[in-house]
Amino acid sequence: MPDLADGVARFQRDVFPAKADLFARLATHHTPHTLFIGCSDARVVPELITQGEPGELFVVRTAGNLVPAYTPGANGVTASIEYAVAVLGVSDIVVCGHSACGAMTALAEGHDLSGAPVVADWLRHADAALARTAGMAAGPQKTAALVRQNVYAQLANLATHPSVARAFAEGGVTLHGWVFDIAGGRIERLDAAGAGAALVS
């Protein structure tokens, strides 16, 4: 395993001193402007691709950037969304999919997930997106289409959370759908043409 301590030492020596004032303020203030929901994929790093400073993004990362539709009861994704929206009062929420997503590729190509049953169950939260691409033959085009449809589907799921619905109704939050292209470093902003996209700006 690479020695993470080397990175920590570099941070403390080369990075932190220039941001010491920022961290001093952040020590007592937590006011992120955006809830960023992205994939756990190691190649999709929210603060890097947005060039956000510490304190700006409240980040939730899940396999496939999936957001289960609201159900009563405690779970980590729902609690994090509620905290960001109802307590911290973020003004924007980004759901960010990405190219070459392992979760979306597995669904688009019908991979055997019997060796990862929890993953298979988790990916059911993308059923609506998968249904919208059901007529396409498996291949890169279907995977790319599924990545986009999945962002729309997860925005729709997000809107079922009471904290988000309340903030949205009051005009207090704006939802955005993004797709990050790993090879080109580009962000595609999804427009209102997709299903459920009335929520997207």
Ligand SMILES: [Zn+2]
């Ligand atoms: Zn992914």
